[in-house]
Amino acid sequence: MxxxxxLLPPAKIPIAWLxxxxxxxxxxxxxxxxxxxxVLIHAQLGLRSALFESSxxxxxxxxxxxxxxxxLSVGSTTLQGFDPNRLAIFERYAEVTATTPVRYDFVRWHYxxxxxxxxxxxxxxxxxxxxxxxxxxxxxxxxxxxxxxxxYDELSRKEFGPVRQDYEKSTSVVAFVNxxxxxxxxxxxxxxxxxxxxxxxxxxxTFETLSGLTTPGNIEIGLIKTATxxxxxxxxxxxxxxxxxxxxxxxxxxxxxLEKDYWDRSKPIGFVFGFNAMLGFFVGMLILYQxxxxxxxxxxxxxxxxxxxxxxxxxxxxxxxxxxxILTVVGYPIGVVVSILLFAMIQSVTGVPVRMSxxxxxICFALTILMSTCSAxxxxxxxxxxxxxxxYE
Numbered sequence: 001m002x003x004x005x006x007l008l009p010p011a012k013i014p015i016a017w018l019x020x021x022x023x024x025x026x027x028x029x030x031x032x033x034x035x036x037x038x039v040l041i042h043a044q045l046g047l048r049s050a051l052f053e054s055s056x057x058x059x060x061x062x063x064x065x066x067x068x069x070x071x072l073s074v075g076s077t078t079l080q081g082f083d084p085n086r087l088a089i090f091e092r093y094a095e096v097t098a099t100t101p102v103r104y105d106f107v108r109w110h111y112x113x114x115x116x117x118x119x120x121x122x123x124x125x126x127x128x129x130x131x132x133x134x135x136x137x138x139x140x141x142x143x144x145x146x147x148x149x150x151x152y153d154e155l156s157r158k159e160f161g162p163v164r165q166d167y168e169k170s171t172s173v174v175a176f177v178n179x180x181x182x183x184x185x186x187x188x189x190x191x192x193x194x195x196x197x198x199x200x201x202x203x204x205x206t207f208e209t210l211s212g213l214t215t216p217g218n219i220e221i222g223l224i225k226t227a228t229x230x231x232x233x234x235x236x237x238x239x240x241x242x243x244x245x246x247x248x249x250x251x252x253x254x255x256x257x258l259e260k261d262y263w264d265r266s267k268p269i270g271f272v273f274g275f276n277a278m279l280g281f282f283v284g285m286l287i288l289y290q291x292x293x294x295x296x297x298x299x300x301x302x303x304x305x306x307x308x309x310x311x312x313x314x315x316x317x318x319x320x321x322x323x324x325x326i327l328t329v330v331g332y333p334i335g336v337v338v339s340i341l342l343f344a345m346i347q348s349v350t351g352v353p354v355r356m357s358x359x360x361x362x363i364c365f366a367l368t369i370l371m372s373t374c375s376a377x378x379x380x381x382x383x384x385x386x387x388x389x390x391x392y393e
Contacts, residue, residue, distance in 0.1 A: 016322035019299055030291040031331045037284020037371060038335025039342065041277050041364050042356070046343055048273035050354040052260045054193035057353075058123065060256055061134045064100070065232040067255040068222035071248050075262030077195050079104050081218025086247045093239070095230045100131050102221040103207045109198060110176040111161030118160060121199035122150075122177065124207025131223065137201065140186030144203040149185040150177075156198035157351045163187075177210045192351035194269060224249070277367075285371045288324065292379035296320060303383060317380050324376035325369075332368050336361070 020027050055076065059067075068087055070080040090096050103124035110117050125131040127144035140151050152175075154164040164187060166173045173184040182202075190199050202210070226232055232251045243249060250258060264270035296303070303316050336356070343354040 014322055014326075016319045016326055019295065019302075019319070020323055020326060023295075023298070026291060026295060030288060030327050031334070033284055033287030033291060034327050034331030034368065034372070035335040035338065037280050037287070038332050038364060038368055039338050040280030040283070041367055042335065042339035042360065043342060044273045044277035044280065045360050045364060046339070046354045046356065047346075048270060048277070049357065049360060050352050051194050051263055051270060051273065054191060054352050055195065055263050056256045056259050057191045057193065058121075058199065059259060060252075061132045061137070062102075062223055062252060063130050063133045063225065064223035064252055065226045065230075066224035066236065066249055067252055068224065068247055068249045069220070069255070071246050073220075073248075074258070074266060076104070076259055078262075079220040081220055082222075082247050083244075084217070084219050084222070086244050087219065087222035087224070089242070089244075090224050090239075093235075095226050095235050096224055097227050098129070098225040100126060100129055100223040100225075101204065101219040102131065102223060103204060103211070104220040105207070105211045106196070107177050107211060108179070109160060110179075111163065112174065112176075114159075114161050118198065119196070120156075120160070120177075121196045122207060122210065123199065123201050124204045124211075125201065127203050134188065136186075136188045140188065141201075143185035144201070144206070146185070147203075148180070148182045148206055148209070149202065150175075150182050150206070151186045151188045151201040152184045153190040153192075153199045154187040155189050155191045155351055157192060160198045180210050182206070182210065191353055194263070194352070197351065222247075281367055281371055284368075285375050288327065288372055288375035289378045291327075292320060292324060292375055293382055295323065296379050296382045300382070313383065316383055320380050320383070321373070321376045324372035324379075328368050328372040332365060335368075 020030075059076075068082075068090075070082045073079045084101050087099050087101060090099050103122075105122050106119050107122045108117050109120040127141040130138065132138065132141075137151065143149050144151065152163050152167075156163070161175070163173060163175070163184060167184060167187055171185075175182055175184060184200075188201065192198065226235060236249055236251065239249075306316060307313070340356055343356060346352065346354050
């Protein structure tokens with residue numbers, strides 16, 4: 001009988017495993033509860049992480065140490081223009097080696113043979129300078145020196161048109177931005193986010209031609225490159241007094257954190273993902289508690305017998321705790337596999353890079369252990385009904 005459950009000698013088979021495996025349907029139900037909670041927690045943490053990472057995917061490739069924005073701008077969806085002379089002032093500092101303006105705007109995109117007009121992100125920069133640290137951008141940016149040329153993000157969602165497929169067949173691929181004709185001169189990889197589903201890069205002159213929504217002459221982002229060995233944070237502190245009242249400056253890391261905080265605190269979506277993760281924790285805990293409570297109830301006479309045989313209440317409680325750990329150890333890896341498959345499906349449909357990080361694995365595993373521990377302690381209260389005297393009656 002025991003060999004059906006383990007290759008170990010009978011004496012080494014944990015009592016907790018024997019109790020769980022005795023009722024297979026109940027055991028499977030408990031595993032499904034663990035798996036469901038694990039997948040839900042992983043999904044919410046993964047989407048929350050993807051929200052932050054996708055929001056800075058293009059900004060973190062800036063070849064800059066300091067970023068200047070309008071004081072009223074609190075996130076990428078609220079970037080407002082400012083006078084480029086505010087950026088030019090920094091050229092007088094010996095610690096600064098280069099200043100570069102970057103334009104940023106939402107524009108209407110239309111691809112031939114597509115009935116849909118969609119909003120996409122357009123970034124303008126000087127193609128003669130190294131503004132980005134991405135190799136695919138550097139390799140293609142010379143083509144932007146010609147008018148009405150763009151570099152299209154091939155990771156854009158499919159409804160924006162089969163641009164990549166058409167470009168592989170022919171380098172003469174055109175699209176329309178704000179009803180103006182542009183030619184796609186190269187493909188790059190940026191990725192989508194929760195604020196936009198497609199993007200492209202172009203030159204500053206083409207940006208001005210295509211964009212009818214921004215104030216001419218203003219810029220949305222200013223990039224500052226400092227000399228080697230200069231501490232960006234100390235430099236920021238030293239120039240604050242010279243800074244105009246309508247702009248702010250951040251280190252590149254500070255600017256990226258500002259964007260993350262914007263989505264985490266100013267937008268409800270960051271809170272929703274965190275709340276859903278905690279909801280998955282409590283739902284899984286209740287499911288597991290109900291399973292363990294039912295299991296303890298059904299084996300109450302067995303526990304009474306064990307108490308009559310000189311087992312201590314501490315030993316009995318340890319058995320219930322071991323049951324919860326066994327369910328976690330068996331169910332959690334299955335939940336991880338299901339989560340990875342779910343992430344792959346989400347990424348293929350939305351284009352948002354949802355990945356399983358090591359930090360996320362550790363956090364979710366810790367939450368699952370905590371969930372099973374809390375469930376076990378709640379179920380242990382039923383052991384107070386175990387009475388060894390009943391065995392002799």
